[in-house]
Amino acid sequence: xxxxxxxxxxxxxxxxxxxxxxxxxxxxxxxxxxxxxxxxxxxxxxxxxxxxxxxxxxxxxxxxxxxxxxxxxxxxxxxxxxxxxxxxxxxxxxxxxxxxxxxxxxxxxxxxxxxxxxxxxxxxxxxxxxxxxxxxxxxxxxxxxxxxxxxxxxxxxxxxxxxxx
Amino acid sequence: xxxxxxxxxxxxxxxxxxxxxxxxxxxxxxxxxxxxxxxxxxxxxxxxxxxxxxxxxxxxxxxxxxxxxxxxxxxxxxxxxxxxxxxxxxxxxxxxxxxxxxxxxxxxxxxxxxxxxxxxxxxxxxxxxxxxxxxxxxxxxxxxxxxxxxxxxxxxxxxxxxxxxxxxxxxxxxxxxxxxxxxxxxxxxxxxxxxxxxxxxxxxxxxxxxxxxxxxxxxxxxxxxxxxxxxxxxxxxxxxxxxxxxxxxxxxxxxxxxxxxxxxxxxxxx
Numbered sequence: 001x002x003x004x005x006x007x008x009x010x011x012x013x014x015x016x017x018x019x020x021x022x023x024x025x026x027x028x029x030x031x032x033x034x035x036x037x038x039x040x041x042x043x044x045x046x047x048x049x050x051x052x053x054x055x056x057x058x059x060x061x062x063x064x065x066x067x068x069x070x071x072x073x074x075x076x077x078x079x080x081x082x083x084x085x086x087x088x089x090x091x092x093x094x095x096x097x098x099x100x101x102x103x104x105x106x107x108x109x110x111x112x113x114x115x116x117x118x119x120x121x122x123x124x125x126x127x128x129x130x131x132x133x134x135x136x137x138x139x140x141x142x143x144x145x146x147x148x149x150x151x152x153x154x155x156x157x158x159x160x161x162x163x164x165x
Numbered sequence: 166x167x168x169x170x171x172x173x174x175x176x177x178x179x180x181x182x183x184x185x186x187x188x189x190x191x192x193x194x195x196x197x198x199x200x201x202x203x204x205x206x207x208x209x210x211x212x213x214x215x216x217x218x219x220x221x222x223x224x225x226x227x228x229x230x231x232x233x234x235x236x237x238x239x240x241x242x243x244x245x246x247x248x249x250x251x252x253x254x255x256x257x258x259x260x261x262x263x264x265x266x267x268x269x270x271x272x273x274x275x276x277x278x279x280x281x282x283x284x285x286x287x288x289x290x291x292x293x294x295x296x297x298x299x300x301x302x303x304x305x306x307x308x309x310x311x312x313x314x315x316x317x318x319x320x321x322x323x324x325x326x327x328x329x330x331x332x333x334x335x336x337x338x339x340x341x342x343x344x345x346x347x348x349x350x351x352x353x354x355x356x357x358x359x360x361x362x363x364x365x366x367x368x369x370x371x372x373x374x375x376x377x378x379x380x381x382x383x384x385x386x387x388x389x390x391x392x393x394x395x396x397x398x399x400x401x402x403x404x405x406x407x408x409x410x411x412x413x414x415x416x417x418x419x420x421x422x423x424x425x426x427x428x429x430x431x432x433x434x435x
Contacts, residue, residue: 011200014200014282015200015203015204015207016207017282018204018208018279018280018281018282018290019204019207019208019210019211019278019279019280020207020208020210020211020214021211021282022208022211022279022280022282023211023212023214028284028423029284030282030284032282032283032284034282051168051171055171055175060196060200061281061282061283063192063193063196063197064196064197064200064201064279064290064333065279065281065282065283065286065288065290065333066281066286066288067182067186067325067326067333068179068182068183069178069179069182069193070175070176070178070179070182071179072283073175073178074172074175074176074179077171077172077175078172081168113283116179120183122340122341123340124340124360125360128360133284136284137284
């Protein structure tokens with residue numbers, strides 16, 4: 001049942017992000033809701049769910065849009081896994097923690113992506129990438145991160161103590 | 166342990182798919198078949214939502230005493246917008262009709278149903294595929310008016326992968342896209358590439374090329390990927406540096422890539 005919910009979220013997010021959200025782009029940059037959802041689940045549900053979501057969402061994006069399969073899957077997988085590692089080590093109700101992780105993960109994603117593109121033989125100016133993609137997307141992601149995190153938290157809150165087994 | 170395993174598998178997949186393939190796998194085809202019709206629906210819904218927001222913005226700032234006036238104003242603006250929409254579309258439709266009448270190519274009309282979401286590339290999904298006769302490397306075009314009453318195919322991009330009823334298109338402003346061109350006036354040739362910022366720039370093969378701002382460019386067909394004679398745009402800026410052996414140019418594309426919606430794919434010659 002929980003798997004079904006996750007798959008639904010993966011597909012819904014992908015469809016909305018590639019279609020409706022594109023209409024709300026600022027200077028052609030759209031928010032990366034994928035990364036926010038992965039981080040929200042990784043923080044709340046740990047590394048297993050985080051890395052599973054990462055790999056599925058990344059693969060879907062790779063299969064539909066890019067010629068090379070696996071780049072996004074690998075990066076999102078790492079992000080989901082690494083952030084899932086801090087599950088139970090941080091105070092999760094603090095919104096600043098979420099903002100911090102979103103910022104770090106967005107930058108991490110683009111650096112890793114840049115590295116892959118460099119080794120796959122695509123010349124892209126590093127400074128331009130930083131100015132345009134990272135700066136805009138960072139702001140956009142940070143703005144959206146807290147509402148999405150709170151939403152996921154509300155929808156998927158598991159009871160901490162259960163006496164019914 | 167599992168992490169290392171997954172990483173290795175993914176890196177192998179990246180390695181296998183990195184050099185470009187002629188056919189996509191059955192799995193990809195099936196996933197595309199399921200996802201793309203839903204995308205088409207939501208993409209069209211997105212256009213409608215934004216249209217509604219825009220007309221709501223026009224109404225904004227309502228106050229009690231001039232409500233009636235504002236409403237009338239809004240109604241007039243809305244009507245005006247609709248008329249403008251009709252006029253704009255008439256222009257566009259006229260271009261399309263002219264193109265179809267005079268062209269020497271056979272077209273497949275298609276609609277964009279999704280855009281890449283990672284902010285790196287300008288890639289789109291269209292709603293036609295192998296079933297409609299589309300092949301890898303087919304040119305994707307739209308009608309462009311270059312002089313009065315002369316309508317020609319303006320290049321948007323090329324098909325990189327084909328599913329049964331969907332295809333991936335990479336646009337010429339994409340950072341990974343290369344295109345050889347020639348200047349109509351002097352027949353000087355060169356190569357241009359897209360970039361992350363959506364600008365097109367390039368250089369001439371001949372460093373003594375005689376070009377000025379405003380010269381019109383066509384695809385030259387060199388390299389065999391794009392067919393010859395598709396319109397690219399005009400030269401915006403020529404850079405002349407004494408110490409550089411090549412002459413750099415900046416190109417203003419004829420097509421507004423933010424507002425592409427309906428496209429044509431060239432499948433052959435009549």
